[in-house]
Amino acid sequence: MLVASNNHKLVFAQNVRPGEQYYCPACRQPVRLRRGKSKVPHFAHLPGADCAVSEGETGEHLRGKQQLFDHLRKQGLQPQLEVYLPAIRQRPDILVRHADRVVAVEFQCSPLTVQRLLERNAGYRRLGIKPLWLLGQPYRRRLSSEKVAQFTQLIGGQPTVLYWNTTTARVEYERGFYRCSFAKGRQPRSKLLQRQTIALTRTQVGDLLVSQLAERVWNTVHQPLAHCPVVCHDLAPTWPVTRVALIYWRIAVVTALMARPLFSAWSPAEWRHWLWQCGQPYWLTFACAPITILTTVFNQLTADLVAAQVIHHCGGRYVLFCHPYWFANLAEKYASLNGTGNHRSNRVKLLPKER
Ligand SMILES: [Zn+2]
Known part of the structure; x- marks a missing residue:
């Protein structure tokens, strides 16, 4: 995670002061700062910590989350990182108000079952939040029809799978999944x-x-x-x-x-x-x-x-x-x-x- 709490304030991992103790905003257990030359500074639970919202985060996930946050800010929006929503015990990567709606932006790099995705979206719906799913590198391989369907969103009325490219720090729209039964590409x-x-x-x-x-x-x-x-x-x-x-x-x-x-x-x-x-x-x-x-x-x-x-x-x-x-x-x-x-x-x- 990129944000932890300290004296009831939320602090970015890149702004921490040495010698202070930081806590997970969701489970309130102590977390440790991690940083390195090639690493995005972030907080991690201590080994064995049992936290409902903590997932093993890859470097790509941390980097993408930070980029998305910066990207939204540059557009004049006011995104919030990793806001814990106790009512549904979920912590979207980013929460942002856009055109009178609160949107939960999720950058998904790890595997996620369709069941879990339905639950997460149902949680957001209960709070009137619109989820937006952007996929990372592990989803760039050939996706099964099940995975395509799972992450299909209607963007401008068109079925779309969205990606966040951490190399270019841009959104990519994938619409190349159209096909006929038993055929690739167009044929007479x-x-x-x-x-x-x-x-x-x-x-x-x-x-x-x-x-x-x-x-x-x-x-x-x-x-x-x-x-x-x-x-x-x-x-x-x-x-x-x-x-x-x-x-x-x-x-x-x-x-x-x-x-x-x-x-x-x-x-x-x-x-x-x-x-x-x-x-x-x-x-x-x-x-x-x-x-x-x-x-x-x-x-x-x-x-x-x-x-x-x-x-x-x-x-x-x-x-x-x-x-x-x-x-x-x-x-x-x-x-x-x-x-x-x-x-x-x-x-x-x-x-x-x-x-
Ligand atoms: Zn936690």
Whole structure:
């Protein structure tokens, strides 16, 4: 920590006087000053001290905290370092008032479980404090979808993972996590469809979620996952929101549609709730972003279903117009993807013809 108390005053580690005793503002146990040529001066608990808010702090964490404090001050704000909040037994790295809100700025360098993050954010929310999470160097390696989701924040309405770079003393915005199922980078539509289809033939076992879905699909339409309608394929890159590839959620939705009678109708709110429900086991935990983070994938699938004439938007409601076509075999699907087939992917089963 960078701040300790002495005679009921808070003192910065860089301003300490020799021969004085300093105490942890949270647990009131004595702390020791540490400094060195390459070290940021800081206080540390004595060995064996049991303090609720003390974490092993790396040099990067101490340096970043100090830089953030200076950075905010230069912007004319009045940040406070390491304020202990006894009501929630938490000590944010920095507390700062900005645009009528109190913001807790956290510079996270050590591992943090999603459970712990949810608890910390819930604590801040209880006090009306808005948390802002900046990540350090250990989070620069390839992040799993779970970690991306855990630390995703909406900045200017856009999903973002924020970093604090201690080398440049600047905030960095990372938004490069968009992707399609089973594909890195942009690819031509037909190539992507083929790639996803091949991946679907391979991933039928192993993951419990996926094998349960495969079973449900088989029981509903008597086809394997890879024979799914073209409308199931996610062809526009999206922010990671699901535990498994997004295409599985889309297949789950389309399979659920197969079981609904034609002309079923939903209000837009019911439709969104239904899309959410179909994906319940699939969603990742977003500890720092609202549920509206899912709006983009909802809108995309809805637009694709409308374009494929599976559903129609009429009279302010979404109406199920036809059940999408599942291919009988892969040869038929590939032929349709390459444009050499008889376009059965677009063939829809409308109402049986009346005679
Ligand atoms: Zn302490």
